[in-house]
Amino acid sequence: MRSSGPLTQVxxxxxxxxxxxxxxxxxxSSLLSFRLSIPSTLPKDNSNMSGDLDEFFRQQDLIFxxxxxxxxxxxxxxxxxxxxLASRSARSRRPGSSTHTVLDLPDLSTSHEQAKDAKLKHKTxxxxxxxxxxxxxxxxxxxxxxxxxxxxxxxxxxxxxxxxNTTGTAGSGVLxxxxxxxxxxxxxxxxxxxxxxxxxxxxxSIILWSENSRIGKPxxxxxxxxxxxxxxxxxxxxxxxxxxxNNTEKDKPSKExxxxxxxxxxxxxxAPATKSSVRNVATLPTSNLAKExxxxxxxxxxNSATAPAAGPSRQPAATASRVKKANNNRPxxxxxxxxxxxxxxxxxxxxxxxxxxxxxNKRQENETRPTPLFGGNGGSxxxxxxxxxxxxxxxxxxxxxxxxxxxxxxxxxxxxxxxQESPLGASEKSQDKKGKSSKRGFTCDEKGxxxxxxxxxxxxxxxxxxxxxxxxxxxxxxxxxxxxxKAIAAIRRYSKRITSRDEAFKIxxxxxxxxxKIEEILETGDLRRIQYENTPDVKATAIFRGIYxxxxxxxxxxxxxxxxxxxxxxxxxxxxxxxxVQEIGIKYYADINDxxxxxxxxxxxxxxxxxxxxxxxxxxxxxxxxxRRGKADCGDIDILITRPTDDGxxxxxxxxxxxxxxxxxxxxxxxxxVPDDPDDLEAxxxxxxxxxxxxxxxxxxxxxxxWKSRGVALLYYTGDDxxxxxxxxxxxxMGYSLNQRGLYAGVVRDTHDRTKKTNxxxxxxxxxxxxxxxxxxxxxxxxxxxxxx
DNA sequence: AGGCTGTACTG
DNA sequence: CAGTAC
DNA sequence: GCCT
DNA sequence: CGGTG
DNA sequence: CACCG
Numbered sequence: 001m002r003s004s005g006p007l008t009q010v011x012x013x014x015x016x017x018x019x020x021x022x023x024x025x026x027x028x029s030s031l032l033s034f035r036l037s038i039p040s041t042l043p044k045d046n047s048n049m050s051g052d053l054d055e056f057f058r059q060q061d062l063i064f065x066x067x068x069x070x071x072x073x074x075x076x077x078x079x080x081x082x083x084x085l086a087s088r089s090a091r092s093r094r095p096g097s098s099t100h101t102v103l104d105l106p107d108l109s110t111s112h113e114q115a116k117d118a119k120l121k122h123k124t125x126x127x128x129x130x131x132x133x134x135x136x137x138x139x140x141x142x143x144x145x146x147x148x149x150x151x152x153x154x155x156x157x158x159x160x161x162x163x164x165n166t167t168g169t170a171g172s173g174v175l176x177x178x179x180x181x182x183x184x185x186x187x188x189x190x191x192x193x194x195x196x197x198x199x200x201x202x203x204x205s206i207i208l209w210s211e212n213s214r215i216g217k218p219x220x221x222x223x224x225x226x227x228x229x230x231x232x233x234x235x236x237x238x239x240x241x242x243x244x245x246n247n248t249e250k251d252k253p254s255k256e257x258x259x260x261x262x263x264x265x266x267x268x269x270x271a272p273a274t275k276s277s278v279r280n281v282a283t284l285p286t287s288n289l290a291k292e293x294x295x296x297x298x299x300x301x302x303n304s305a306t307a308p309a310a311g312p313s314r315q316p317a318a319t320a321s322r323v324k325k326a327n328n329n330r331p332x333x334x335x336x337x338x339x340x341x342x343x344x345x346x347x348x349x350x351x352x353x354x355x356x357x358x359x360x361n362k363r364q365e366n367e368t369r370p371t372p373l374f375g376g377n378g379g380s381x382x383x384x385x386x387x388x389x390x391x392x393x394x395x396x397x398x399x400x401x402x403x404x405x406x407x408x409x410x411x412x413x414x415x416x417x418x419x420q421e422s423p424l425g426a427s428e429k430s431q432d433k434k435g436k437s438s439k440r441g442f443t444c445d446e447k448g449x450x451x452x453x454x455x456x457x458x459x460x461x462x463x464x465x466x467x468x469x470x471x472x473x474x475x476x477x478x479x480x481x482x483x484x485x486k487a488i489a490a491i492r493r494y495s496k497r498i499t500s501r502d503e504a505f506k507i508x509x510x511x512x513x514x515x516x517k518i519e520e521i522l523e524t525g526d527l528r529r530i531q532y533e534n535t536p537d538v539k540a541t542a543i544f545r546g547i548y549x550x551x552x553x554x555x556x557x558x559x560x561x562x563x564x565x566x567x568x569x570x571x572x573x574x575x576x577x578x579x580x581v582q583e584i585g586i587k588y589y590a591d592i593n594d595x596x597x598x599x600x601x602x603x604x605x606x607x608x609x610x611x612x613x614x615x616x617x618x619x620x621x622x623x624x625x626x627x628r629r630g631k632a633d634c635g636d637i638d639i640l641i642t643r644p645t646d647d648g649x650x651x652x653x654x655x656x657x658x659x660x661x662x663x664x665x666x667x668x669x670x671x672x673x674v675p676d677d678p679d680d681l682e683a684x685x686x687x688x689x690x691x692x693x694x695x696x697x698x699x700x701x702x703x704x705x706x707w708k709s710r711g712v713a714l715l716y717y718t719g720d721d722x723x724x725x726x727x728x729x730x731x732x733x734m735g736y737s738l739n740q741r742g743l744y745a746g747v748v749r750d751t752h753d754r755t756k757k758t759n760x761x762x763x764x765x766x767x768x769x770x771x772x773x774x775x776x777x778x779x780x781x782x783x784x785x786x787x788x789x
Numbered sequence: 790a791g792g793c794t795g796t797a798c799t800g
Numbered sequence: 801c802a803g804t805a806c
Numbered sequence: 807g808c809c810t
Numbered sequence: 811c812g813g814t815g
Numbered sequence: 816c817a818c819c820g
Contacts, residue, residue, distance in 0.1 A: 057792070064809085127797065248807090422797040433797065469807085477807095479792095479807060479808085480808095481794090481807080482793065482807075482808090483808050483809095484807065486808075487807075487808075488808085507808090508808090509807095509808070511807065511808045512807095512808090513807060513808085514807070514808085548804090548805085549799090549803090549804065549805085549806085550803095551803060551804050551805085552803090552804095553802080553803060553804090554803075554804085573790080574808045579799080580799095580800095581800095581804090599807030611794085625808085627793065636806090638806085672798095672805095673797085673798050673799070673804095673805085675796080675797085675798080676797080676798075683797095684796095684798080684806085686798085686805080686806090701805095701806080703806095716795095716806090717806085720805085721794090721806070724794070724795090724806090725793080725794045725795090726794090727794085728795065729793070729794065731794090732794080737794095737795085738794080739795055740796070741796095754792095755794090755795075
């Protein structure tokens with residue numbers, strides 16, 4: 001079953017000396033090194049490593065072998081990965097930064113590992129006995145490779161002292177790994193890089209991925225005859241080589257060159273297959289190598305000829321696009337203020353409506369008034385409206401009253417604004433806006449964007465493509481999906497039938513690639529790419545990801561373990577692990593994934609609300625999410641809970657009581673995640689509920705926030721998510737930071753890790769949605785207008 | 790080339 | 801911490 | 807993927 | 811075994 | 816969860 005070709009060893013070499021950086025990364029002054037976490041399974045007595053580290057690693061199963069014939073395949077992957085690393089931002093490559101990748105290595109035995117050989121042989125025999133070698137999967141071992149960037153001048157900690165720690169249990173240290181075809185004892189001047197993983201017979205495929213993206217395409221199984229594998233992967237590899245890297249000329253030198261010696265540095269942690277769980281990850285699904293079909297390539301070339309993606313000729317297009325965009329009234333780069341003329345308008349305008357002042361009875365001064373930053377009065381907005389509605393029937397959108405006011409308000413702004421806009425933009429803008437509002441006249445039961453769209457066929461195809469990319473667990477695909485979402489949304493909003501690539505390209509959010517695809521759709525009515533990318537794994541992993549608690553990683557692992565259907569998962573095929581939450585997700589798979597009619601949300605809420613109010617009559621409790629956005633059907637129920645503090649009391653402890661009561665009532669049926677501290681003024685609960693015994697189970701979230709955060713919480717929990725992201729993004733660009741607790745100014749972010757804040761900044765708004773809009777210069781938009789996807 | 794939201798819970 | 805969810 |  | 815990442 | 820102490 002094993003390949004009979006020559007084996008190449010990959011050595012992991014411990015080093016306490018800094019290797020010349022050129023040995024690792026030619027393009028960068030940083031040095032990668034690896035921290036090796038020694039599994040706790042390692043022998044207590046580490047004396048055996050005192051002398052020969054190679055031997056030590058061999059014992060630790062850290063030396064792998066693989067057939068030479070797959071060297072180039074692997075090289076392709078590694079170099080891809082290295083490209084990624086090398087091309088990462090300076091920020092990512094700064095000293096101290098780290099990333100990781102996970103490799104599932106076929107557990108090929110090395111010639112010196114008798115035990116393993118024996119094991120393999122045994123398996124092989126067995127497999128042969130059962131007839132089909134394919135079913136006899138090679139054991140694989142998951143190796144997590146962490147990479148840490150060290151300053152070139154930095155000293156790489158020696159692994160030895162770290163290992164010295166591992167007297168009893170485990171230890172860690174820095175390990176530099178490089179691969180050679182030679183024994184380390186006879187180091188070559190030219191250590192060779194070598195595949196760390198390759199398809200072994202009996203394996204479907206292997207997928208390697210790093211933090212940023214998968215390392216190369218999934219390696220296909222040579223279903224029958226390894227030559228086919230080779231063939232299938234190579235074209236793609238070459239393709240990439242040409243376009244992708246600086247390989248320009250090295251490419252031709254062919255394989256020899258391609259396999260050219262190369263050092264790779266990996267930091268690994270945790271290897272051993274000692275855990276059964278590790279085994280799950282074993283072989284990965286066969287999947288497409290997504291080579292571009294010649295046809296597609298042609299098309300693309302042609303297109304790029306006509307409208308080169310880069311270069312001068314695109315300029316005109318871009319310019320045109322801008323103009324066009326203005327016409328389309330989508331001048332803003334932030335998708336959440338598309339109907340904003342520009343950030344500048346935000347501040348000048350409307351005095352906040354006084355009816356917005358809350359609370360009805362009295363507002364005490366200890367309640368911080370929103371900073372009247374832009375001359376606004378900072379009155380509260382929606383909560384009031386909610387309050388009044390609570391008293392009334394609440395059948396309508398509780399904010400109706402506010403909408404009118406806000407709309408008038410906004411319209412006024414628009415009028416004033418338009419005068420200052422460029423004539424072109426202005427006229428178009430108001431026109432469009434008018435069209436919009438008329439379309440949205442009777443919102444409550446409308447479903448976001450126009451359900452039928454003149455470009456529906458295009459949308460459908462792009463969505464298919466999006467779904468395919470959603471299945472893939474890489475960062476690249478993640479962003480691709482993000483882009484697709486926005487492009488699709490943009491196309492949906494585009495009211496005219498798209499008739500040409502150029503026309504599509506002018507739409508903001510639609511780039512050259514998507515425009516190409518649209519052209520293909522227009523011409524052929526189809527997208528070839530959908531066909532060859534739509535492999536079985538897409539479908540299966542999509543099913544799995546439908547399970548609450550299962551994301552791309554888990555889905556892929558399960559697929560790799562051999563699962564293809566929900567039944568397989570239920571049967572734990574491949575010894576997969578299923579968490580408690582996932583178990584619930586499976587049990588209620590259909591219920592959770594189906595959307596529920598709006599009235600059902602109302603029905604459930606009508607049961608919950610009285611119970612909550614009984615606990616505290618002053619409680620503010622309302623439904624957020626898609627319900628608040630007015631959708632006719634909802635995926636889940638988001639209930640926001642807070643409480644005015646004017647009487648000096650808070651809602652502390654309410655959640656705990658409420659949850660208990662709801663469980664007693666049989667309304668809550670399952671907990672999915674419970675807040676760290678249920679008595680905190682800020683807490684999130686997720687679970688399942690149902691209206692009554694005869695109803696289906698539905699996802700429900702309770703979102704408890706401090707009174708002061710109500711505005712921004714409202715904003716956040718109303719969404720939609722794209723809208724939120726856009727808004728937060730804009731906040732960033734303006735030097736603010738927006739989260740579910742407030743809008744902050746003066747936030748200082750860590751130079752290197754933007755997600756980390758050196759200085760929290762000062763909160764400048766949080767109590768009303770309105771002030772957030774205002775400060776960010778975004779025209780007020782009603783919940784149902786905040787749909788961006 | 791380097792962005793693309795920001796946070797909480799789970800295991 | 802990685803993965804997931806929102 | 808798209809955008810600056 | 812409980813804390814930490 | 817894996818690791819650490």
